[in-house]
Amino acid sequence: MSHAFFTPPEGARFALRNVRAPRCLVRAELAPGDTDLVAVDLLIDAGSIAAIEPAGRLPAALGPDLDASMVLPGMVDCHTHLDKGHIWPRQPNPTGDVPGASRATGQDRVANWNADDVRRRMEFGLATAYAKGVVAIRTHLDSLAPQASISFPVFREVRERWAGRIAMQVSSIAPLDPFMGDEGRQLADIVAESGGRLGAVTRFAKYPDEPMPDELDEALARLMALATERGLDLDLHVDESTDPRSRALIRVAQVASQFGFAGRILCGHCTSLALQTDEFIAATIAACRDAGVDIVSLPTVNMYLQDRTAGARTPRWRGVTVLHEMKAGGLRVAVAGDNCRDPFYAYGDHDMLDTYTQAVKIVHLDHPFGDWIRAATETPAAIMGIEAGVLAAGAAADLILLKARSFSEMLSRAQFDRAVLRSGRAIDTRLPDYRLLDDLMVTSAGSG
Template sequence: MTHAFFEPPATSRYALRKLSAPRCLLPGDFAGSGADSELAAIDLLVDQGRVAAIEPAGTLPAELGPDLDASMVLPGLLDCHTHLDKGHIWPRQANPTGDGAGASMATQRDRQARWHAEDVRRRMEFGLATAYAKGVVAIRTHLDSLAPQAAISFPVFREVRERWAGRIALQVSSIAPLDIFLAEEGRHLADIVAESGGRLGCVTRSTRHPGDPMPPDLDEALARVFQLAAERGLDLDLHVDESTDPRARALIRVARTAAAQDFAGRILCGHCTALALQTDEFIEETIAACKDAGIDIVSLPTVNMYLQDRSPAGRTPRWRGVTVLHEMKAHGLRVAVAGDNCRDPFYAYGDHDMLDTFTQAVKILHLDHPLSDWIRAASETPAAIMGLDLGLLKPGMAADLLVLKARNYSEMLSRTQFDRTVLRAGRAIDTTPPDYRLLDDLMDA
């Protein structure tokens, strides 16, 4: 095993004493101790793999477990937007331009040539093994769904989901250009998604009008997506306005379509980067429409900062490429951050580590001064969006925890927590990520 900074007692009932925990993730009536407005000093009792009690620090007897000297404890984190089917193809299919157009073309080339069932399965499981080692407890992945890929990848996903049950809770969404839903292919895809217990998803771009961020068939196709989802009782998970073009204003159209159809399902919209380029008045109008429609938002800060406003060598990007997350949260929208792509043409880096994603999000999106309850964006909020009872520290929850050597947010955000202890059902797991060499035979050019 890698060198986690401590091992919990081997007994089925033990205490982790003198921890620091985010107050926003503790039970509402928990006062705790300590002067820190964001962290509470607690003792945590584990019994038979579950959190049995949370008490003010110093309450539980010393003989029950170690004094952890204010080490931070977090619940297992959640990644509600990623692409496990694309992951880890960078060594064989790099993106020569580093921008979104180059990423789409490179991915298409690789998908058409290489994405048979075993290739998808092995890369998907490699990503899951990495996320598990990092302390991620739930993932929603999008699967590229243009025919014939959906018929290949969704059965693989169903098998992998069953194999990983009890380790990582897995959800799935389709991703395809919006206009396929105006044809029979869209109806067939909706049936595959329903068969897989997934979410119906697409991008708000049309292959019929590839250069237009607001294609003429946008409203008709959106209406059809909502109709197909409603007929099958599916939630929606959409890629919206992932663009540096201020003409991209699809988010408000999604919200208005939801309202017009009185859509009863959940709606998650990802990216929404072009909204940050609009006027304050239009931003307010769009956020209000999203609130009325019950739309949740997920920002992908590392990937969007990497892709957006990229130009040929020699020009520095002028903006961070992320959406107006502060304003959305202030207006009552549920907002999350997630990992998105990993070592593929859309993002050359990443390691399926939601603690690292949150750490970078704090810096990219200025989720600090104060940090307040922003940790919820990687824990409780994606859990609520995904409909899962996860992401909190409370009695009765499975003891799926991250225990960090860092004693406060400053230490956590300043130094990568490679020596974290990851507990699953109260037991420490091996936090060694899988070796990239395991994929070498898939990486031949």
């Protein structure tokens, strides 16, 4: 019933023979080599990968020869906004930039984000991601009161319903202002009750034009104190800006080191770091390494929002952070999907294979491809602290199979006909119909 190019054998024990896997994701004793892909046979048993052998080892009776088709582990999206997803038809962003996105989203949130609205759009996003072969997602939830008390209970219910299909994590997101008072304490409690990460944007709503106000360090320390009291990690939106004055990332790292923050910190975006001097970039990366800061880049959304100006002016920079330098400097770096059909990004389809494919082209993760595919699989899994994103004996047989035989074929043609296996069984890869959300897109103003 699916569109997949291939249907695996029925039954608990079978082989997928003669497939090509990214060498960096395979945990098995294989002949060393310098090719990006390695030829293997996979033995699947009772929902898990039972063995990974060099291609040609497993008998033909066990399963089909896949003629060099690629196999990937299920992919991991460690930075999304499922609560914002798919509101575009009722709330577009006419300016296509960050201030326009914030304004538009705020209007829609106040007008429409009741529990049912948030739940149905989250479910739609998850169903899409699942069909694409995504196995784990962390979502931020807009957390300004009273939204946190609406969205976090919905998240907990949805996480329960999706357990075993998509491993879900949550982080708050709010400007720094509420963390200076009681609202921040209450929010930290809601996050802790939900087993989440304490998250914020490293900006104040009260200083819309000042990226580095005097209170920044105090607010960051306050955030770390709230997290420490509750044993929480942090997940921050940092320097998502075209303004070179925005230099909060190094302050996050420095304050964490001074504070002795014991948790992990994931910092997303960091786009304006790409506008600094090489010396400042190096100092920032060193400070992040010392403080245990991980990085997630959101290339498709950055390219959409950054360096956009009114009128017929062409964007002059890519708007993405210094991912190569960060990885070379020893940081854990991931790429993720971020927004989907909302005022921060008009497009997207919750597809981490597409996110990786676009990241390759936007950030030059090629020539060589090297181990960059880890940034969409193994590394975000490690950042999330979950077992996923590699091909290993004993791991769940959560696999994406592609007709493509090489990175060239995979990155050149949209992989609509992929087969997705979960615990060794093919799932239906048809996507939910946008029409399912049509009734939510009818606004009181009458547009739809």
